[in-house]
Amino acid sequence: MIDTITLEVARYRPEQETEPTFERFEVPFNKDWVVLDALNYIKDRLDGSLSYRWSCRMGVCGSCGMMVNGEPKLTCATFLSKYVPGPIRVEPLRYFPVVRDLAVEMTDFMDKLKSVKPWIIRQEERPLSEGEYLQTPVQLDNYKQFSMCINCMICYAACPVYGLDHHFIGPAALALAQRYNMDSRDQGTDERLDLLSQHEGIWGCTFVGECTKACPKNVDPAGAIQQYKLKAATEWFKSFLMPWGRK
Amino acid sequence: MDISSHDVLLVGGGGAGLRAAIAVSETNPKLKVAVVSKVYPMRSHTVSAEGGAAAVIKSNDSLDEHAYDTVSGGDWMSDQDAVEAFVKEAPEEMLRLEHWGCPWSREPDGHIAVRPFGGMKKERTWFAADKTGFHMLHTLFQTSLKYNAITRYDEFFVTKLLVDGGRVQGVVAIELMSGKIHAILAKAVILCTGGCGRVFPFTTNANIKNGDGMALAYRAGVPLKDMEFVQYHPTGLPFTGILITEAARSEGGYLLNKDGYRYLQDYNLGTPQPKPVLRSMELGPRDRLSQAFVKEMEKGRTIDTPYGPVVHLDIRHLGEKIINTKLPFVRELCLKYQNIDPIKEMIPVRPVVHYMMGGVHTDLNAATALTGLYAAGEVACVSINGANRLGSNSLTELLVFGARAGKAAAAFASETAEPGSHVVAQAMDEQRRLERQFLSKTDGRESIATIREEMQATIEKGAGIYRTGDLLAQAAQNLRRLQERFQNVAITDHSYTFNTELTAVLELAFMLDVAETIVQSALQRSESRGAHQRTDFPKRDDEKYLAHSLIYRNEDGSSRLEYLPVTITRWPPAERVYGK
Numbered sequence: 001m002i003d004t005i006t007l008e009v010a011r012y013r014p015e016q017e018t019e020p021t022f023e024r025f026e027v028p029f030n031k032d033w034v035v036l037d038a039l040n041y042i043k044d045r046l047d048g049s050l051s052y053r054w055s056c057r058m059g060v061c062g063s064c065g066m067m068v069n070g071e072p073k074l075t076c077a078t079f080l081s082k083y084v085p086g087p088i089r090v091e092p093l094r095y096f097p098v099v100r101d102l103a104v105e106m107t108d109f110m111d112k113l114k115s116v117k118p119w120i121i122r123q124e125e126r127p128l129s130e131g132e133y134l135q136t137p138v139q140l141d142n143y144k145q146f147s148m149c150i151n152c153m154i155c156y157a158a159c160p161v162y163g164l165d166h167h168f169i170g171p172a173a174l175a176l177a178q179r180y181n182m183d184s185r186d187q188g189t190d191e192r193l194d195l196l197s198q199h200e201g202i203w204g205c206t207f208v209g210e211c212t213k214a215c216p217k218n219v220d221p222a223g224a225i226q227q228y229k230l231k232a233a234t235e236w237f238k239s240f241l242m243p244w245g246r247k
Numbered sequence: 248m249d250i251s252s253h254d255v256l257l258v259g260g261g262g263a264g265l266r267a268a269i270a271v272s273e274t275n276p277k278l279k280v281a282v283v284s285k286v287y288p289m290r291s292h293t294v295s296a297e298g299g300a301a302a303v304i305k306s307n308d309s310l311d312e313h314a315y316d317t318v319s320g321g322d323w324m325s326d327q328d329a330v331e332a333f334v335k336e337a338p339e340e341m342l343r344l345e346h347w348g349c350p351w352s353r354e355p356d357g358h359i360a361v362r363p364f365g366g367m368k369k370e371r372t373w374f375a376a377d378k379t380g381f382h383m384l385h386t387l388f389q390t391s392l393k394y395n396a397i398t399r400y401d402e403f404f405v406t407k408l409l410v411d412g413g414r415v416q417g418v419v420a421i422e423l424m425s426g427k428i429h430a431i432l433a434k435a436v437i438l439c440t441g442g443c444g445r446v447f448p449f450t451t452n453a454n455i456k457n458g459d460g461m462a463l464a465y466r467a468g469v470p471l472k473d474m475e476f477v478q479y480h481p482t483g484l485p486f487t488g489i490l491i492t493e494a495a496r497s498e499g500g501y502l503l504n505k506d507g508y509r510y511l512q513d514y515n516l517g518t519p520q521p522k523p524v525l526r527s528m529e530l531g532p533r534d535r536l537s538q539a540f541v542k543e544m545e546k547g548r549t550i551d552t553p554y555g556p557v558v559h560l561d562i563r564h565l566g567e568k569i570i571n572t573k574l575p576f577v578r579e580l581c582l583k584y585q586n587i588d589p590i591k592e593m594i595p596v597r598p599v600v601h602y603m604m605g606g607v608h609t610d611l612n613a614a615t616a617l618t619g620l621y622a623a624g625e626v627a628c629v630s631i632n633g634a635n636r637l638g639s640n641s642l643t644e645l646l647v648f649g650a651r652a653g654k655a656a657a658a659f660a661s662e663t664a665e666p667g668s669h670v671v672a673q674a675m676d677e678q679r680r681l682e683r684q685f686l687s688k689t690d691g692r693e694s695i696a697t698i699r700e701e702m703q704a705t706i707e708k709g710a711g712i713y714r715t716g717d718l719l720a721q722a723a724q725n726l727r728r729l730q731e732r733f734q735n736v737a738i739t740d741h742s743y744t745f746n747t748e749l750t751a752v753l754e755l756a757f758m759l760d761v762a763e764t765i766v767q768s769a770l771q772r773s774e775s776r777g778a779h780q781r782t783d784f785p786k787r788d789d790e791k792y793l794a795h796s797l798i799y800r801n802e803d804g805s806s807r808l809e810y811l812p813v814t815i816t817r818w819p820p821a822e823r824v825y826g827k
Contacts (some may be wrong), residue, residue, distance in 0.1 A: 015742045032486055044696035048748045049740035053286075055453040058489045058580060060381055061290045077583055099424060100745040110287070110401070118389040120348040132345045134357030140350060147350050147382065151289050176389070183348060 005029040005080055006087040009050065012240055020098065020213035023047075025085070035075040035090060036064055039102075049224050052102035057217065060151035065103050067091040072157035073112040074216045093157040095166075109153060112169050115195065116177035121188025138156050146224055148217045158214035161204050168204035169196065171211035171221030178224035189231075197232040205229075248427045248788055249422075250671060250677060253281040253398065254660040255653075256433035258405050258418060258460055260284035261291030262380070263624025263645035263652070264439030265387040266340075270653025272394040273663055281431060283400040283420055285455065285750070288388045292441050292453045293645065296380020297492035297576060299372035300374025300642035302337035304359060306721045308369040310334045317640060318818045320366040320532050321604075321633020322474065322777035323793065327816040329611055329629045333640075333647050333764075340646035341373055349386040350375050352573075362573075363497040366532040366825075368525050372639040377492050383642060400431065404750050405459065407677045408436065408467045409670040413544040414618035414664035415467070420676040423750070426743025428681065430674035432666040435619045435656040438464060438607060439649065443761045447600040448703035449555075451483055451490040457754035458761035460626040464607045465760060469617045470797040470809070472628040474761075475769035476604035479712055481536035485554035487584050491577055491596055493638040496529040498573050500562040502536070503593070504548040510558070514539040517826020527826040530801040534635040534778040535825065537598040541712050552595060559593035565596040566590075598712060602641060604632040604778065605768070608797055613652030619659060627658045630795065633813075634777020685749055691737035697749070698736065699755050702729050706762050710769050715783045719770040726763050730804065733759060764806060768796045771808050789820050 004026045012020040025046055027038045036054055043050050054064040059077040066075050069089050080088065096104035126133060155171035156162050162170050177196060181189045196202050205225045212222040255271045257264040260282045271280045282288065303313050313334040318325050345359065352360045352374050364372040375382035391397055403420040409430070410416065416620025417432035440460030443453025465471055481502070482491045496502070499522060504510040509519040509528065516535060517527035540558060543549050549556035562570060562577070565588050570578055574589075581589045606628035610796065613621040613629075624645040631644060695797055733756065742746035774788035775781050794810035801807060 013742055014744050030710070043747075043751075044694075047739075048695065048737075048751075049742070051740075051745050051747045053290075055286060055290050055455050056292065056295050057454065057487065058295060060576075061292075061294050061453060061582065063286065063290050100742075103745050106287070107627075113391045117393070119393050120346070120390075126346065128342050128346065130338055132342055132359050135353055136357045137353050137355060140353055144350060147385070148378075150381070151287075151296075172582075177279075180348065183350075185346075185348060244580070 001222055002029050002085055002179035003236060005084065007042070008087050008089045009042070009102070010091040013100060018178055029080060031081050033080050035068055035073070035078045035080060035088065038080060039075065039090070051100045060150060064154040065093050065122045065157065066152045067094055068155065072154040072214050074152060074154065074231065077216060093153055095157055096153065106153060108166065109151070109156065109170070109173070112173040113151070116169070116173050117188060117192055118176045118180055119185065120180065121191060124186055133185045135184050142184070143179050143182035145189050145219055146175045146182065149175055152216065154214050155211035159208040160208055160210065160218050161206060165204060169202070171225070174202060174228060175219055175221040175224040178227060193232060193235060196228060202228045202232060248673060249427055250432065251429065252432040252666065254278040254433060255435045255437065255656045256281045256283060256418060256431060257437050257439055258283050258463070259291070259439035259441060259626070260288030260399070261439060261624065262384055262387060262642065264437070264651035265497050266646050266649030267389050267437050267439060267623055267653035267656070268397050269387070269391055269394060270650045272396050272656040274654050274657035278396060278657055278660055279398060280397045281432060281433060283403045283405055285402065285404045285459070287401045288399070289385060290565040291384060292348060293380045293384040293458055295451070295453060295490070296642055297377045297490060298494040298497070299362060299364060299374035299379045299639045300341060300383070301364065301367065301372050301639040302370050302614055302643055303334065304338055304341070304373070305361060307368065307470060308371050312369055313337070313371060313598055315818060316367050317631060317637055318633070319823050320637040321635055322787065322823060323820040324476070324633030324776060324795070324813055325631050326629065326814040327818060328814050330631050331816065332611055333631045333644065334418070336647045337643045340650060341643065344386060344570060344646065347390045352376055361493060362525060363525055364471065364637070365493050365496065365530050366526060366637040367639070374494065377574050377808055380642060403429065404753065405463065406753060408463050408620070409673050410467050410617065411667055411669045411673065416670045418788050419674045421681070421749070423745050426746060426786065428678040429670055431672060434660040434663040434666065435478040435621065437613070437652045437656050438620070438622040438626050439624050440626045442603040443758065444600050446706055446758045446762045446765065448700070448707050449483070449488050450600040451488055452481060452600070457757050459754070460622065461606060462757035462760045464615060464620065464622065465764065465800050467617060468665060468796035469615050469620065470608045470799045471605060471607035471764050472608035472795050472797055473768070474764045474798055475772050476634050476777060477710065477765065478533055478602040478604060478778050478818060479537035479598040480533055480601035480711045481540060481598050482560050482596040483692060484580070484585050485552050485557050485595055485597055489580055489584055490599070490601065491560060491580070491594055492574070494775050495574055495577050497560050498562070498569060499523050499524060499565050500529060500560050502529055503559045503561055505550045506541050506548065510548065511536065511539055514542065515826065531825045532635055532637060537712055538780060540598050544741055550595070557595040557597045560596045561593045562589050563591065563593070595762060602636055604628065604634065604636055605629065611651070612655040613648050613711060614655055618665070621652040621656050623648040627732060634779060656679050684747065685738050686741055688738050691735050693732050693736045695736060695751055695755055698729055698733055699758070702726065702759060702762055704773050705729070706765065710766050712784050713780050714769055715781065716770065719766055722766045723763070723770060726759065726766060764798045767806050768798050768808065772796060793820060
């Protein structure tokens, strides 16, 4: 058993330096510690200026995604013991602009999320007095897995297409669009399709599938995008056969 | 300094904040709404709630029964007019969330499914598997995106309420990305910042739960209510404090001591049955279960681990299918963080600080004592939770009172003048204070982490599950000393971009204030009730203490307490009976 392990942590303080550098920290090795615990040890005991986001420490708030030895990971769910004897290289999520140290700028995702209209769209709202929309467990299962997305951005950091073209709307936002399309209460599929069938919407995806592999919550964004492409292609084809057929 | 102005401003973008923001927009679509949150809204701690949200929906149930369970669960400290309003509005609020797309678990025929929960005599807890808070938060957040009147200030850290002429008129906030100080003005402000579990060393609460809103209100002269009532949830994983939901017990899990014995039968909680019995044994209320754990520990019947004594939560007999469909997150958390599979192994658990029954004193419409200031959710104390909250009432509470706060604030803002210019000068003062005390400070010697850890150890020792006057007095003294040492805190990071040392030090200042209010309120309450157990005053004392404590801050930083009688409507104080 080792006593300590070394972390190589990416540092970038835009007020002091023009380029990111790496700083080495030696932290105690504890088999129960995750990478985030080691970062907190550094912040509390070694260097209070290290900056990163974290909150729930139970893999559900989505704050603490970072690159760990080159792979996008939730650092609260990634154990040090996996990387013995070290060193462990911790960097900000790939393909995003870095704000500082390990924190990335994520407004791009926030805008994209809103653009897919991730809410229930109805021609007519059902009055509350009429009670719930019935939805069988099977209907729930149709979209449930897409609703498990925690918006942690790990799929974007895993997506080579997003890496090349930031206009690509990306895996999580597409999975969430599909989450509503597949919901039996929703009637907004066509509205969302118009937006997503643009070039940057879904067609950018070359079906690499890295997003699905990287997702810490077992969401299948690649599957969502495939479903979407099929639907969009069918609609596109139909629009030639019967241009009045849609809407 | 950047100055902006809105009609209604929310501090906090979790469940209560988002529900309130939508309520404002639906009440009056012309009102400009600002949601100011120190994290992106979907990171808010509502996300971690697991088990479910209570609301009467089945024909075998009634509002009166939900009210009675809540009142008796709260050891008669709940205001019964608030409870009656709460249970009445709960079903509609829950349905509204269903219409907005929340993926509630369902019966085979498509109707909403409900599960039993601790202290509840009927099955009335709606759930989305065991990620209920996560799904509620994301549903609310995604739905909020369609309201164009809502402007978000994501990752803005509020440091002060701006008060002038006897009413609140906005906040000062640091934009984390740039370090810029903003004066964000508004006619009405709603605090929705959640709880303060991080005051304690061992908690289910996320890192962001530092009592921000409680401290902001307290510093503005608004009283905090019932701060002595802190809920320990009986089943947290050792070391991490990760919550194992009460749903594990409501589905049929057993709590076992080191001899494999269902020890709750020794604590007036009923006799063990193979299947779960409502309001009995493992489905007793959280305060009683956490207290039983301490007694077992004193008898030497718990199991020692490197991270403290534990008992076992056994769900193996539920079988793989139930665990995978009803408790998948429990399994995921156990596999990931405890390296055990609950299908085959017992889960080690111990009590863990979970929830604040107390908070900013409000009336039934979420209004505080300060004109224009409202509060809803865990930051507030209405009070429906009394001396002990029942599991699954808090998620519903943030909907019901979030909506009430939004409507009340919208009505107030619709007929109130624009904020005055005086408050901008106040905001400038606050900017100078932040510069002087923190950003340009170079001579401090005390470490943030050390003061924080000493505060946590102090409050755990003085204001834990069982308390005494002596230990509380000692804790009060220690906290005073820590407040003094805090004046000498060391800041090493003087940069403006995403300075998380600055936010850590501001959060520590909030927590120190909140910790003092907890200890002072507990010191003054010479009785035992619900989650407040004084071994030197082991009995409930309705003669003297059927009253809420209200703690006010004095100019010099010390505090004073007043008491406000509990509102009793239809359920006169009686003995709490479980297992019968």
